[in-house]
Amino acid sequence: MHIVIMGCGRVGSALAQTLEQQGHTVAVVDQDPTAFRRLGSGFGGRRVTGVGFDQDTLREAGIEDAGAFAAVSSGDNSNIIAARVAREMFGIENVAARIYDPRRAEVYQRLGIPTVATVRWTADQMLRRLLPSGAEPLWRDPTGGVQLAEVHASAAWIGQKISRLQDETGVRVAFLTRLGEAVLPTSQTVLQEGDLVHVMMRTDEVEKVEAAFAEGPEEGGH
Numbered sequence: 001m002h003i004v005i006m007g008c009g010r011v012g013s014a015l016a017q018t019l020e021q022q023g024h025t026v027a028v029v030d031q032d033p034t035a036f037r038r039l040g041s042g043f044g045g046r047r048v049t050g051v052g053f054d055q056d057t058l059r060e061a062g063i064e065d066a067g068a069f070a071a072v073s074s075g076d077n078s079n080i081i082a083a084r085v086a087r088e089m090f091g092i093e094n095v096a097a098r099i100y101d102p103r104r105a106e107v108y109q110r111l112g113i114p115t116v117a118t119v120r121w122t123a124d125q126m127l128r129r130l131l132p133s134g135a136e137p138l139w140r141d142p143t144g145g146v147q148l149a150e151v152h153a154s155a156a157w158i159g160q161k162i163s164r165l166q167d168e169t170g171v172r173v174a175f176l177t178r179l180g181e182a183v184l185p186t187s188q189t190v191l192q193e194g195d196l197v198h199v200m201m202r203t204d205e206v207e208k209v210e211a212a213f214a215e216g217p218e219e220g221g222h
Helices: 010-021 033-039 055-060 076-089 102-110 123-130 162-169 203-215
Strands: 002-006 025-030 046-049 068-071 094-099 115-117 135-140 146-151 172-178 181-183 196-202
Touching (some): 055 076, 068 123, 076 094, 094 102, 094 123, 102 115, 162 172, 196 203
Parallel strands (some): 002 068, 068 094, 094 115
Antiparallel strands (some): 172 181
16 A cells, blocks of 8 residues: 655654555655655655645655555644545545644544544554554453454444444444544444444454455345
8 A cells, every 4th residue: 555644753754664664655745854864764665845735745745546644743733634635635535643632633533534642642543544454453351262353444334323233243342432532332323434443253253344344234234
């Protein structure tokens, strides 16, 4: 996958190096050309000097071929504007923005942009939103037979009840993260855009569950 990162500070450079090591192609955008020194001489991706929410700059970074976009500059406003441009102008689905002010994060979540507040920042959280396929185990029971994991649900599940998601995938939804808050769903809870779904499932059924979450509801179901 090609991934564009806005911001070449400590977080952006670490993210770029990690993604490249995982086999992805990466372009990093920053207004300050000296910031690219953080990438080191071994970085093989693109270094693009410019404003991260400028469409021409993003095109130079390969946004039209990108599968994900991360806005991790030092400015909340710049990050959210760039994330919205990537989502709305270029149709990038996997978008994440770093936000310094956690009180504003909820507002941005309502715009459909997953945010990571710096106060609880981890590189894993940002990677999780850029590379959402698969399940990320959060806990396993001592026997290893059951695990709690965050599983990426495709957009086709949005608007469907949790009860249907459970029936068709065979999992138990433990909780949702919605607008940065944990929510204990009922069978009538409806999945909304931006929800992160945390499920309990058998470890030997992970691949089957991932596929069901990726494919969406069965046709003709209720």
